[in-house]
Amino acid sequence: MTGAWALLGAIAVVAVVAVVLRARDGRVRPAGAHAAEAHADLPAPVRALLDPGTPVTLVQLSTTFCANCRRTRTVLEELADRTEGLRHVELDVTDLPEVAATLGVLRAPTTLALAPSGAELLRVGGIPKPDALVAALRPHLPGPIG
Template identity: 30%
Template sequence: MDVTLALIALGVLVLLAAVLGVCVKRKASRVRAVSEERRVDIAALGLERLGDRATIVQFSTEMCSRCPGVRRTITGLVEEQSEVAFVHVDVTHRPELARAYNLLQTPTVLVLDDAGRPRSRLTGAITRQALTDQLESVIGGVSVAR
């Protein structure tokens, strides 16, 4: 093989790897608004009652490496907000919940309004800022501690 051709092939491979890396990084953390009128069955998730203003539901699995960090982030945020409830749901042995909520990866976080309807869905590596922004949009502009 000619050296020039080998260098061109190597350059193309490096470029493809870089593009693939950017695509994977973009998909690693996604936030999207949800406009469902279907309420979440909080009893099936192990929650006795909804938060007065909002409820955060985190779905995780035993093997999820990002889930403990996301759980700590949510717990810290909820401790500062008395009107926001939090429930952590391990779906490792509950495939019916994974199907019911269309879980394709963990962690997946739902931000519910005060009536229990999902308003935001966050997946992947979730930052405190992204979660705070979504919580503010559900609560309706009331400042959430950062």
């Protein structure tokens, strides 16, 4: 009987963890006060992706075998295609663990919205929720978001 209780307890713990992770997936987090100052420490592979003429670059950090990365790419590409001043790029960090560690990225996909200076404006872990991402990006873009 003790084994059955242990099994039920383990199932309950897994269910709670799954609910918490699902609730956090796609949530837009504004950059903290430290992020605006930390752009000097931006890793070179990320810095190379920035375009000084684009107000916001969405840098999607992905890995080779990430199923959610493909869906995230689709969401971000569609948003960038219809939005003036927004650019989407993808960086595969499978072989660049130091880049992920420097940026404090613990999961793939993670999307960083960066200003031309490299300052982090916001970040999204998981597949972005388009409406929440649009609302968060609006103050940083010059024109309407399509």
